Amino acid sequence: MKYPKKDLxxxxxxxxxxxxxxxxxxxxxxxMALIIFAFYCIVALLAPLVAxxxxxDPAFMDLMNAEIAPMWIxxxxxxxxxxxxxxxxxxxxxxxxxxxxxxxxxxAVLIQATLGICIGLAAGYLGGRIDNFLMxxxxxxxxxxxxxxxxxxxxxxxxxxxxxxYQQLAMVMLILVIGLTEWPLFARTxxxxxxxxxxxxxxxxxxxMGLSSKRxxxxxxxxxxxxxxxxxxxxxxxxxxxxxxxxxxxxxGMPATEPSLGSLISAGFAYMFAGSWWxxxxxxxxxxxxxxxxxxxxxxxxxxxxxxxxKD
Amino acid sequence: MNLLSVSNLHxxxxxxxxxxxxxxxxxxxxxxxxxxxxxxxxGAGKSVLGFSIVNLIGKPGYIHSGSIKLEDKELxxxxxRQLQAIRGKRIAMIFQDxxxxxxxxxxxxxxxxxxxxxxxxxxxxxxxxxxxxxxxxVQIASPEKRFDQYPHELSxxxxxxxIIASVLLLNPDIIIADEPTTALDVxxxxxxxxxxxxxxxxxxxxxxxxxxDLGVVSKVAERxxxxxxxxxxxxxxxxxxxxDPQHPYTQGLLNALPQMTLPGQRLNQIxxxxxxxxxxxxxxxxxxxxxxxxxKCKQQQPDFIYSGVSSVACFLVEDMLNEFADHDQEAQ
Numbered sequence: 001m002k003y004p005k006k007d008l009x010x011x012x013x014x015x016x017x018x019x020x021x022x023x024x025x026x027x028x029x030x031x032m033a034l035i036i037f038a039f040y041c042i043v044a045l046l047a048p049l050v051a052x053x054x055x056x057d058p059a060f061m062d063l064m065n066a067e068i069a070p071m072w073i074x075x076x077x078x079x080x081x082x083x084x085x086x087x088x089x090x091x092x093x094x095x096x097x098x099x100x101x102x103x104x105x106x107x108a109v110l111i112q113a114t115l116g117i118c119i120g121l122a123a124g125y126l127g128g129r130i131d132n133f134l135m136x137x138x139x140x141x142x143x144x145x146x147x148x149x150x151x152x153x154x155x156x157x158x159x160x161x162x163x164x165x166y167q168q169l170a171m172v173m174l175i176l177v178i179g180l181t182e183w184p185l186f187a188r189t190x191x192x193x194x195x196x197x198x199x200x201x202x203x204x205x206x207x208x209m210g211l212s213s214k215r216x217x218x219x220x221x222x223x224x225x226x227x228x229x230x231x232x233x234x235x236x237x238x239x240x241x242x243x244x245x246x247x248x249x250x251x252x253g254m255p256a257t258e259p260s261l262g263s264l265i266s267a268g269f270a271y272m273f274a275g276s277w278w279x280x281x282x283x284x285x286x287x288x289x290x291x292x293x294x295x296x297x298x299x300x301x302x303x304x305x306x307x308x309x310x311k312d
Numbered sequence: 313m314n315l316l317s318v319s320n321l322h323x324x325x326x327x328x329x330x331x332x333x334x335x336x337x338x339x340x341x342x343x344x345x346x347x348x349x350x351x352x353x354x355g356a357g358k359s360v361l362g363f364s365i366v367n368l369i370g371k372p373g374y375i376h377s378g379s380i381k382l383e384d385k386e387l388x389x390x391x392x393r394q395l396q397a398i399r400g401k402r403i404a405m406i407f408q409d410x411x412x413x414x415x416x417x418x419x420x421x422x423x424x425x426x427x428x429x430x431x432x433x434x435x436x437x438x439x440x441x442x443x444x445x446x447x448x449x450v451q452i453a454s455p456e457k458r459f460d461q462y463p464h465e466l467s468x469x470x471x472x473x474x475i476i477a478s479v480l481l482l483n484p485d486i487i488i489a490d491e492p493t494t495a496l497d498v499x500x501x502x503x504x505x506x507x508x509x510x511x512x513x514x515x516x517x518x519x520x521x522x523x524x525d526l527g528v529v530s531k532v533a534e535r536x537x538x539x540x541x542x543x544x545x546x547x548x549x550x551x552x553x554x555x556d557p558q559h560p561y562t563q564g565l566l567n568a569l570p571q572m573t574l575p576g577q578r579l580n581q582i583x584x585x586x587x588x589x590x591x592x593x594x595x596x597x598x599x600x601x602x603x604x605x606x607x608k609c610k611q612q613q614p615d616f617i618y619s620g621v622s623s624v625a626c627f628l629v630e631d632m633l634n635e636f637a638d639h640d641q642e643a644q
Contacts, residue, residue: 127371201412207368209427209478210399219426223417 023304033296040290044099051092052080070278084264084279085271093259094286100260101287104174105241109233111179112240116186117229121217123187124194135191138184146181147246153177154252167255174253178240189232193225227305234298238291245287261287313383315485315518316342316365321378323357323364323542325589326371332589334360334373335542342486347512347519349533349550351526351565355586357542358522362488365520366399382485401431404479408491410471414463420447420474421459428481446477450507469500476508480515487512488520493528505531526569530554538562541587541597548622558624560602596627604628 024030043050070082070090081090123134154177158166166173197203198221206216245262247253249269254260256267261283268280323335335357342348350358363369365380367387380387382402387395399405407413415423424443425436434442440459447455450473463471472492479487489508493501509532512519523529529536529550536553538546538561546559557563564582566572573579584601587593593600599609606627614625619633 201407201409202415204368205405205407205413205475206415208366208399208405209430210396210401211426211430212396215430220415220418224415 024300027300029296030300033293033300036289036293037297040098040293041102043095044102047095047099051089051095053089053092055088055092055096069276070282081282082276082278084268085276090278090282093264094261094283097259097261097264097283098286098290100171100254100258101241101244101262101290102237104171104178104244104260105237107175108178108182108240108244109236111175112182112236113186113229113233115180115183117190117222119183120187120190121194121222124191125198125213125217125221131191134187138187141181141184144181146178146243149181150177150243150247151250151252154247158252167257170254170258174244174247177247178243182236182239185232185236186229189228190225193228194221197221197224231298231302231305234294234301238294238298241287241294242291261290314341314381315344315346315383317379317381318365319379319381321361321364321380322376323360323369323373324376325373330590331376333376333542333592334589335364338378338542338544340537340544340547342518342520344485345512345516345518346535347509347521347533348535348537349521349523349529350537350539351523351529352539353524353565353586355541355588356539358524358539359490360542361539362405362490362520362522365486365488366403366405367395368399397431400427400479400484401482402484403486403488404482404484406472406475406479406487406489406492409495410468410475411463411495413475414471416463419460419462420466424459424474424478424481427478431482442481443477446480447474449480450474450477450511452477468496469504472496472500472504473507476504476511480511483515484517486518486520488522490522491524492521494523494525501528508532526554526565527571538565541592542589543597543625544616545598545626546622546624552621556621558619558622558629559598559626560604560628561598564601596625 024034048054068083070080073082078089081094084090084093119134119138123131154166154173157173194217203216203220206220211220241261244253244260245265248260248262249266251266253266254263256263259267264283265280265287268276268278268283271277272280318341319339321335321338322333325332325334338357338361340348350361352358360369360373364375365387367375367380367390369375375388378388382398385398387398390398414420418426421440421443424446425439428434428439428442429436444455444459447458452458452470452473458466458470458474463474466474476492487508492508493504496504505528508519511517519532521529521533533550536546536548536550537544538553538559540561546553546557546562548558553562554566557566561582564580567580568582570579582601583603587597587600593610595611596602596605596609596614599605602609608627612627614627614630616623616625617630617633619629
């Protein structure tokens with residue numbers, strides 16, 4: 001039998017990611033989580049194609065169809081998950097809602113990460129007074145409850161510019177508010193890693209090479225600090241979706257015409273004890289599974305990207 | 313004109329309560345293509361000196377006074393941008409641990425190309441061909457393949473070769489090598505030293521070799537500076553320093569080489585240890601450990617004098633020279 005020579009010469013090539021991948025395939029829970037998460041993403045992305053009804057179509061709302069129970073109870077083949085109080089097909093609304101929730105979560109965390117990474121890098125690398133100032137800002141930010149900041153901010157915006165204006169900008173506002181309030185988590189993590197990386201000789205070597213501070217920070221130090229960021233990233237998306245859902249539940253999130261999972265739960269809650277439990281319970285289940293799956297993925301990443309548990 | 317001249321350099325560490333002197337009145341010169349060595353125990357200030365030359369002493373250290381001139385350009389008064397143009401391009405530096413000096417997440421090629429393109433505006437393709445040529449130059453087999461590999465895929469000796477290639481990229485005038493072979497095993501040490509020596513000789517690059525290993529120094533350097541507690545205590549041609557050390561500290565260092573003892577014998581050592589910066593002894597800093605120390609050594613700092621073989625800062629040598637001079641006068 002012939003062995004391919006190449007493998008004998010470099011059995012280590014790309015070892016780290018291969019190592020992580022092989023560990024991943026062996027972990028059934030992680031694979032399950034990833035498959036479900038991928039399913040969510042695909043369905044959310046393709047919502048306009050997959051959904052049985054178009055949410056934006058006015059003909060779609062028919063009060064005659066209001067509060068029909070899911071198919072397995074009512075036996076109505078038109079509505080798999082039943083309908084809500086406005087007669088909308090719950091499955092379609094949930095699909096669109098998932099799409100919105102995921103978008104808001106992802107964008108908000110991108111803002112958090114960008115801000116947090118820049119601030120954390122600057123604080124850790126430049127040190128001294130800049131570090132002190134930035135970290136005290138982070139402390140101040142953390143001392144407010146994020147939910148409180150979001151509520152105050154969104155409420156002020158609503159009363160200043162009116163509900164109509166707010167409904168148009170709701171998504172952007174939610175992304176901004178959730179994105180701008182949670183950067184300290186990223187900044188602190190990055191700063192801690194940068195403090196450790198900065199001592200290493202490759203940083204000295206880069207400085208002796210005549211590279212500028214900016215280049216050293218972003219090209220040399222940043223990639224070495226990314227594994228904890230990846231972990232926080234996944235967990236934070238879940239947190240952002242929950243935050244969005246909570247704000248929507250409180251009436252400060254997405255409007256009823258463009259419902260996210262949170263506003264669906266909120267709207268359905270009123271019918272909970274009137275017997276139409278599915279309007280509230282089905283979106284809740286969707287949200288809970290999504291969050292659970294993301295947290296599982298985040299935990300798995302944390303266990304496997306942690307340099308202390310990772311061995312060559 | 314000297315390529316590099318350091319004169320009366322004082323480097324201090326700014327601590328909370330007080331200033332600690334890390335380098336005291338260090339002066340030396342380096343000519344084009346010359347190879348000098350700086351030797352001394354750990355804590356003598358060798359590395360601080362290396363870093364001060366490129367003006368990169370980390371906080372809390374800073375250059376207190378003195379001048380460092382590259383040809384006629386004063387390095388101590390340059391701003392960050394001017395210094396960045398000098399670092400890597402005119403003065404390059406090699407570090408002790410090749411495992412740590414390369415960035416683990418970037419390929420060898422990325423790091424080499426970045427170093428070139430940081431100083432000269434050329435295309436990626438041209439930079440790549442220069443990098444591969446230099447890798448070839450430091451005797452790395454199949455450089456095209458290594459170019460795309462990550463540091464962890466290379467052995468220690470190979471990494472140090474890559475680092476040597478990386479400092480050669482921009483044809484610098486001076487290479488500062490801070491213990492370049494300490495982290496390597498003995499057989500590879502010799503190879504790397506040979507390579508470094510050949511490269512400096514072939515390209516007319518001046519070398520500042522920082523080492524505690526007199527064996528290494530004797531193979532490479534033409535001139536040697538011996539440092540103790542932040543001061544240069546002896547300076548002269550390497551052969552003279554090794555064959556006829558004047559300063560008691562240099563004698564002690566040479567005696568401490570394992571080769572100086574017979575098998576089965578206890579190894580020689582210099583009694584005591586290097587004083588910390590905060591507890592610097594009065595007078596000659598070496599006097600608590602010196603077997604010949606006198607009352608005078610405890611009170612006064614010896615001047616730097618030329619002994620006929622090397623320049624030494626020691627009262628013992630000074631007294632001896634004075635005696636000779638007296639003898640000569642009497643004889644006349």
